Amino acid sequence: LPHGAPVNVREFELAARLVLDPVHADYVRGGAQDEVTVRANESAFAGLCLVPRVLRGAGEPVLRTTLLGHEASMPVLIAPTAFHRLVHPDAERATARAAAAEGVIMIAAMLSTVAIEDVAAEARKAATDPCLWFQLYPQPDLGFTRAIVQRAEAAGCRALVVTADSPALGRAERNDRNDFHDLPPGLRCENLRELRGGEPGSVRQVVLSPEISWRHVEWLRETTDLPILVKGVLHPADAALAADLGVDGIVVSNHGGRQLDTTPPTIAQLPRIAEAVAGRVPLLLDGGVRRGTDVIKALALGAAAVGIGRPIMWGLAVGGEDGVGAVLSMLRRELANALALCGCAAPSEVPRDLVMNGTAKEG
């Protein structure tokens, strides 16, 4: 690492602040209203203790993980985040190359500033068999929704991640203060050019509709053969509903605190959801994951893998493809180190009793 380079994921935010337009740095950092949930996501991890096992002779940890039948080099995914061109001109192209080179699953956002076909083509430049999933905000215009799902399929995406926590747009006051409500000139949502209403590719075309329901998930189930994950589940009863409906995965998420403020931190909710689902459906979790130890805590409490959102944007801002790669390899090293220190040989071998509620956090 060059002198002064970030030595952990959080330091990437400081480095990103130095290069980003403050309005865009605020867009990435921000959450809804008082940002209680943004802070809680991170501090809840710090409030859990790891109680390591010793003298296990576990050997060098092997991080490789299978998710929905897809091989990943570690149980860390790139959570879908919109508008990568806001933070770096190489945008989603750079993110896709870094993810593929690292063998990490990238969930490409529907609201990307590079078309999904081009994101997929970049991923294939960096790896022979990259794994992309596609995040969808189902639109009340079912014709458009069907068309975009078919585009994602044709581009080679291997799963559909349906965002369920956005029946309305969360109120980020940082954006209000900065009067940031649409993309700057020249940037477009390249997947939305075909969507009716408004300027083609404008953010204002997207409908975050309160009409979206489980019936849309059932409709998607009939519309595509792709595995379907539902992202943004916090209530155990909803997790049970999703499992009853036969979805292929659940992403326990509060949208990084960007939608409804004062929701519980995801890691606090995970055990209840794991109990409700009882192993019927694989669970993923995102929100506040910044350390290898955070990943282990999520694995112990029932997640098969975790997603990271903001850290990817910070890495991209700081160094494009290399910056995203640096964030991923940093987390990989930390996870390997933490697994070794806990006496675990693999992510699938992290026992529940490794985590204790407690006071690892000072004060």
Ligand code: FNR
């Ligand atoms: C997001 N997130 C998000 N989620 C989604 O389903 N569709 C989207 O378009 C976006 N866009 C988006 C933009 C930005 C800038 C951020 C920070 C987040 C939410 C994202 O997928 C994830 O749930 C959180 O980012 C996870 O929390 P951390 O890792 O950012 O703390």
